[in-house]
Amino acid sequence: MKELEKTFSVCPICHQEGIIQKINASIIEDDKKIWIIKSCQKHGFFKEIYFRDIDLYKRWIIYKAKTKSFSYIKTRILEYPELYDTHMSQTMLTNLVVTNRTDFYSDKKNFNAHEVGYVYEPSIIQLKELMLQTRKVKPKASDSIQITGGEPTLRNDIFNIIQIAKKVGFSHIQMTTNGIKLAENLDYCQRLKTEKLNTIYLRFNGTKISTNPLIKYHTKVLENLRKVNLNVVFDTELNHINIQEAGKIVNFAFNNIDIVRGVHFQPNLENRYSDKINQSKDIFIDLIETFNSIEKEFPGFISRDDFYPSSIAYPISQLIEMLINEPQIEYTPHPGCGGSTLIFLNNGEPLPITRFINIEALVNFIKKEAQKKGPLRKLRFATSLVKNINSFTFNNKIPDGFDLKKIAKDAAIGGKDFALRNYNKKTLIIGIMWYQDARNLNIDRLQRCVIHCPTFEGIIPFCSYVGLRFNEKIHKKYSIPIDLWEKINNRRLMEDFKNL
Numbered sequence: 175m176k177e178l179e180k181t182f183s184v185c186p187i188c189h190q191e192g193i194i195q196k197i198n199a200s201i202i203e204d205d206k207k208i209w210i211i212k213s214c215q216k217h218g219f220f221k222e223i224y225f226r227d228i229d230l231y232k233r234w235i236i237y238k239a240k241t242k243s244f245s246y247i248k249t250r251i252l253e254y255p256e257l258y259d260t261h262m263s264q265t266m267l268t269n270l271v272v273t274n275r276t277d278f279y280s281d282k283k284n285f286n287a288h289e290v291g292y293v294y295e296p297s298i299i300q301l302k303e304l305m306l307q308t309r310k311v312k313p314k315a316s317d318s319i320q321i322t323g324g325e326p327t328l329r330n331d332i333f334n335i336i337q338i339a340k341k342v343g344f345s346h347i348q349m350t351t352n353g354i355k356l357a358e359n360l361d362y363c364q365r366l367k368t369e370k371l372n373t374i375y376l377r378f379n380g381t382k383i384s385t386n387p388l389i390k391y392h393t394k395v396l397e398n399l400r401k402v403n404l405n406v407v408f409d410t411e412l413n414h415i416n417i418q419e420a421g422k423i424v425n426f427a428f429n430n431i432d433i434v435r436g437v438h439f440q441p442n443l444e445n446r447y448s449d450k451i452n453q454s455k456d457i458f459i460d461l462i463e464t465f466n467s468i469e470k471e472f473p474g475f476i477s478r479d480d481f482y483p484s485s486i487a488y489p490i491s492q493l494i495e496m497l498i499n500e501p502q503i504e505y506t507p508h509p510g511c512g513g514s515t516l517i518f519l520n521n522g523e524p525l526p527i528t529r530f531i532n533i534e535a536l537v538n539f540i541k542k543e544a545q546k547k548g549p550l551r552k553l554r555f556a557t558s559l560v561k562n563i564n565s566f567t568f569n570n571k572i573p574d575g576f577d578l579k580k581i582a583k584d585a586a587i588g589g590k591d592f593a594l595r596n597y598n599k600k601t602l603i604i605g606i607m608w609y610q611d612a613r614n615l616n617i618d619r620l621q622r623c624v625i626h627c628p629t630f631e632g633i634i635p636f637c638s639y640v641g642l643r644f645n646e647k648i649h650k651k652y653s654i655p656i657d658l659w660e661k662i663n664n665r666r667l668m669e670d671f672k673n674l
């Protein structure tokens with residue numbers, strides 16, 4: 175047993191009893207895995223899985239970025255104690271819950287209206303205030319927002335919500351949905367497109383009925399979104415039931431690559447809402463099990479080594495800042511949060527970007543370039559990048575029609591435009607983000623959380639909002655009881671549910 179890092183956490187049993195208290199914790203290496211260990215004076219010792227692949231962990235952890243502090247993120251709300259003093263990451267994505275109603279059984283117990291007994295549904299004016307919370311911050315506001323629930327399509331004013339998000343300055347708007355409404359109504363999909371919603375985050379948990387009871391609907395959703403040309407990302411919760419299917423889900427995405435832009439895996443989600451603390455050693459589904467399933471589906475084509483933590487892009491944000499002389503959102507999540515990769519479909523075969531670009535060498539080059547200041551920096555960088563670009567590629571594997579020199583030139587001159595637009599219909603982003611809860615909580619990670627939730631109590635990180643279930647108290651405080659909601663709306667809440 176070897177200690178790798180000292181950190182802090184909370185006791186999961188105390189948390190279950192409603193007490194949140196910061197306790198010492200360590201990240202350790204033992205039995206060829208990474209664990210988090212901690213002791214509570216009352217409930218004793220806890221040892222939870224943290225990362226099942228030591229080599230990958232060590233390769234990723236070096237990308238832990240040096241960060242600044244951002245005081246606009248609240249580290250203390252309601253009666254919760256302060257778990258750390260200042261937040262160390264900016265808002266990369268604003269996560270906005272617009273309702274806790276749903277129309278389909280979901281495993282998000284302790285969250286949905288029918289489970290908790292109250293309806294949390296901010297008014298349109300309140301939602302605008304919440305959006306402005308993350309739009310008003312300095313030095314750089316979040317440009318991306320995820321409109322989420324519950325089921326956002328249950329709101330009759332959803333188009334208005336999207337319009338307001340645009341109006342207050344979000345340039346990328348995505349909405350999570352179970353897809354029922356989108357499958358049933360093509361005009362609705364068209365309207366979402368007309369309102370300039372950028373991406374549908376479809377809760378897609380499997381390719382067959384046993385893992386995804388909505389699979390027939392989801393096939394129809396893809397058909398409809400294809401007709402209106404609206405991009406979709408699979409938002410996939412992984413648990414013990416569907417973990418083996420992760421690879422198949424990626425395959426399904428490849429088969430719909432004209433409309434599916436990526437798969438966002440969320441292992442461990444079931445545990446976030448579990449009410450029973452189970453101390454059995456291997457309860458967690460983690461990143462590594464997700465990789466195992468993907469590797470099994472694509473042997474030799476996709477492996478965990480193709481993935482990097484988002485913070486590898488930190489030097490890119492620094493470079494852009496230097497080039498255009500404007501503050502940028504810095505990519506500083508903790509490497510323990512997860513990783514992603516960009517995969518090209520080349521002659522029918524998946525080809526991760528890491529197979530033809532030496533990402534580490536390129537990032538090191540960018541890191542050095544970002545330090546060079548002075549006049550003509552854009553031109554100097556463009557020249558240097560184009561001159562060096564071949565040294566970052568493995569030329570024998572470059573996908574057909576892919577012109578890295580041209581992309582490099584456009585990116586260097588455009589500064590901000592790293593998007594591979596022309597390759598849009600030929601690539602998938604596969605991301606895996608492993609959520610925290612009271613058991614595996616690493617406060618160092620919480621402190622660097624980049625997904626932020628605007629609330630009536632201030633902006634807080636997603637890892638405490640959902641991971642530590644702060645959302646329950648916040649929602650309850652700003653909700654109305656179901657019977658009152660039913661009286662106001664003159665109908666029963668359960669009428670939301672579809673007879674599928």
Ligand SMILES: [Zn+2]
Binds near residue numbers: 186189215
């Ligand atoms: Zn305890």
